[in-house]
Amino acid sequence: MKNTKILMPILIITLVLSLAFFAANQPSASACTISLGKKIKFDMELSPKVPLFQPTKDGYFYPGSPKITKNLQVKNVGDVPFRICSFGATFHGDTYLATGLQIEIMELGTCKGEKPHRLYNGILSILSKGIEVSGKEVSQGKSVSLQITVWMPITAGNEYQGLSMTADIAITVHSLPAHDGINC
């Protein structure tokens, strides 16, 4: 009986606290509906859908060659706001070339006069390990443009001559609480 008396309050407190805690940490009002059995849409679209970088159009990389910049639009086609949280890449072909290329990924502003936000700047090969970034909030129906610039530094050596590879660049977004960002 003594054990029962001790356990009961603990159980009730645990029950109440867990419900209160998780209810307070719901990603959004829409997300709450999941627990009630309704289905929400959480998805994004990339545009353009064709490969961004093509040597036949962009030319070849060489030490000090002009930087090649492309824009990729990420659109929130779901019901929940999100932010870009990581980049990854899979390389095919002469993957060593990725160690000789630099990449910079900027998140362009969605408001007038808003400065671009740098998400990553470094060696392309690092993307294969996946990198965590912190993008801005993208509301439902809105989109954000990523400016991706790739170049070969002047210090790159002859070991990269003639190499060619293909990169699949993965973008991952996470949902976020509805009111922690600045909406334009």
Added chain:
Amino acid sequence: MPSLAGTLKGLLGESGYGAANGRLNPVEKPEMEKGVMSKMNKKILSSIFAIGILALAMGWGTFSYFSSTKTSTGNTFTAGFLSMYDVTASFSCPSGWAPGDSFTATWDLTNTGNIDIKYLGIDFHNYGYTGADLANVIEVTEFKEWIPGYGWIDDLGAGQLYQTLVGDGASPLTLKELMQSYIKGVEPLASGGVVDDWGNRVNHLTDCITGSGYDITPGPAIVVGGTYELKLTFKFMESAGNAYQGATAHMDITFMGMQDISQAP
């Protein structure tokens, strides 16, 4: 079946059956009734526990962030390559070459790569001679470069005047001055730099770079598929004395295609 409130009251000791104050109540219930209550309490406790676990699981599920990943596929990166048709050409002066005689040597370089050669470096090295130092009495009377897509550059002519930039800065431009190409008033250096074939300190071992600095060529030096030509005319100077009879000299010339001046050795 007792109500939940009543059961909780019982469990918390607020009824006559409990022992909230640590002492038994005056009226004791029969042992059989106690056993039934104990079983009921266990069932209720199990139910509440199960509900708690369920709530925890549901809460945990909704606490997790949603995520989505999309991939931009097929992005292709290709590095260009610099390549020149192998230059194995060599020249020899005519037999019986005597003071006052001249001869012309040419080298053709074709860009067989897939990117333009922006700068073309030329390095004279491995110089050697027998007898007297013949390079001191050989005058370079013609120094021309054919730049594909641009035309001829006369390095000794107006606009370039290479002979005023190196050595003593005056004509004639000797083969020795061309091979060393010390920048007038700057090289050889007192310290630093790198040591060249002649044991002097210079900023770069490369003697001249087409498309760079002093050069009037707008560049690139050799476009893809283009053929560059270097033309040098040597004259055995009349002032050469008998000391040069039977003397010989030899050297190697290295051509380097570059994309940036910093790549020049």
